[in-house]
Amino acid sequence: MGRPPCCDKMVVKKGPWTPEEDIMLVSYVQRHGPGNWRQVPTNTGLRRCSKSCRLRWTNYLRPGIRRGDFTHDEETMIIQLQALLGNKWSAIASYLPERTDNDIKNHWNTHLKNKLRKLYDHDHDRIPSSSTSSSSSSSHHISRGQWEKRLQTDVHMAKQALSDALSLDKPSIFLDNFPAPQPTSSYNTSTQTTTYASSTGNIANLLKGFMKNAPISSKSSSDSSTCKTTGIDSSEGFESLLGFDQSFGSPNGSDLSLSNMSPKESKPELIGAQLPFTMFENWLLDEAGGDDVINQRKTDLTHFAFDQNPDHFRN
DNA sequence: AATTGCACCAACCGCTTCACA
DNA sequence: GTGTGAAGCGGTTGGTGCAAT
Structure with a gap:
C-alpha cells in the first residue's frame, strides 16, 4: 500500500498561481514564518497542495531572490x-x-x-572518428x-x-x-524575521502587479529575457x-x-x-x-x- | 493574417532523505 | 530498530509568448 497523497487531489487547485493566492501565502508566511507547510492550505484557505505552497514560496515569493538576467x-x-x-x-x-x-x-x-x-x-x-585512423590529420586535429x-x-x-x-x-x-x-531551500530561520521585514522586492512587485490587476508571474518578461x-x-x-x-x-x-x-x-x-x-x-x-x-x-x-x-x- | 516551431520557465510529479515518536 | 509524515530534491511537463514561414 502506497503512501497516501499529501492532499486531496480532487480538491487542490493546480496551475499558475494568481496574485490573490500569492498574497494570501505571503501574508501567512509573514505572520507565521515558513515551515509547517501542511497547515498552510488549511490556515489560509488556499486550495493548494502544501507542497505547491512550499514550492511557490521557495522559488518565487521568498525574499532575497533575484530574478531575471544571469550575469x-x-x-x-x-x-x-x-x-x-x-x-x-x-x-x-x-x-x-x-x-x-x-x-x-x-x-x-x-x-x-x-x-x-x-x-x-x-x-x-x-x-576524426575512431574508425577512421587519423594518421594524416592536421596539426590542430x-x-x-x-x-x-x-x-x-x-x-x-x-x-x-x-x-x-x-x-x-x-x-x-x-x-x-x-x-x-x-x-x-531550508530557509535560514535565524534571520528570517529581519528578512521578512525587508522582503520588499518580491512582495512589492507582487502587490504592484496585483494593483494593476495583471498577472505578475507569467513571464515577468522583462526578467526572463535573460540570455x-x-x-x-x-x-x-x-x-x-x-x-x-x-x-x-x-x-x-x-x-x-x-x-x-x-x-x-x-x-x-x-x-x-x-x-x-x-x-x-x-x-x-x-x-x-x-x-x-x-x-x-x-x-x-x-x-x-x-x-x-x-x-x-x-x- | 494564420500557422508552425521553438524557447523559456513556472509548476508538478515522484523519489529520497530527514526527523521524530 | 522501525514506521510514518514532512521536507527536500531533481527530472519532467505544459502553458505562454515570440519569431519564422
Whole structure:
C-alpha cells in the first residue's frame, strides 16, 4: 500500500498561481514564518497542495531572490560548479544565494547546456572518428582518445584546484571567488524575521502587479529575457566565458578563476570566512578512502602549485 | 493574417532523505 | 530498530509568448 497523497487531489487547485493566492501565502508566511507547510492550505484557505505552497514560496515569493538576467559571472560559476558537482542544483544554488535551484536548473537546461553542447560538437566535428585512423590529420586535429583524455584532465585539474582551495592554511583563489555555501531551500530561520521585514522586492512587485490587476508571474518578461540580451551566442564568446581554449592548447576547462568577478558578485562579506567541510570536501574525500589517504591527499594538495599552468587563471 | 516551431520557465510529479515518536 | 509524515530534491511537463514561414 502506497503512501497516501499529501492532499486531496480532487480538491487542490493546480496551475499558475494568481496574485490573490500569492498574497494570501505571503501574508501567512509573514505572520507565521515558513515551515509547517501542511497547515498552510488549511490556515489560509488556499486550495493548494502544501507542497505547491512550499514550492511557490521557495522559488518565487521568498525574499532575497533575484530574478531575471544571469550575469556572466553567475553563468561562469554555474558552469564550473556543475562540472564539479553534477546536477546538484541545490548545492550549486547554495553558492548563489540570490538564485533558486529551480532557476539555475532551468537556466542550465535552456541556455548553458546547449551552449556547451555546441561547443563540444564543434570540437567533435574536428575529431576524426575512431574508425577512421587519423594518421594524416592536421596539426590542430586531435584523436578521439586524446580529446577524451583532455576532458578527464580538465575534471582532474578542477578537482585539484578545488582541493587546494579547501586547504585551510593557504590563501585560496577558490575561496576568493566562491563564497561559502549558503542554505537555500531550508530557509535560514535565524534571520528570517529581519528578512521578512525587508522582503520588499518580491512582495512589492507582487502587490504592484496585483494593483494593476495583471498577472505578475507569467513571464515577468522583462526578467526572463535573460540570455536574449546577455547570452553568448557564438562558441567563441562561450570560450571566453569558460576560459576554454578551444584548440585545447591547455586544459582550461578546469579554470576556476573568476578574477573578473566584481566585488558585489563575489559577496565580500563571505570571503575569507573559514569554510566548514562542505559537500565539496566530502565529495573529494569520499573518493579517497581511508584517513591516511585523505591526509596524504590534503598534504599533496597543499603543495599543488597553481602556477604550473598560468593559463588556468587567465581571463 | 494564420500557422508552425521553438524557447523559456513556472509548476508538478515522484523519489529520497530527514526527523521524530 | 522501525514506521510514518514532512521536507527536500531533481527530472519532467505544459502553458505562454515570440519569431519564422
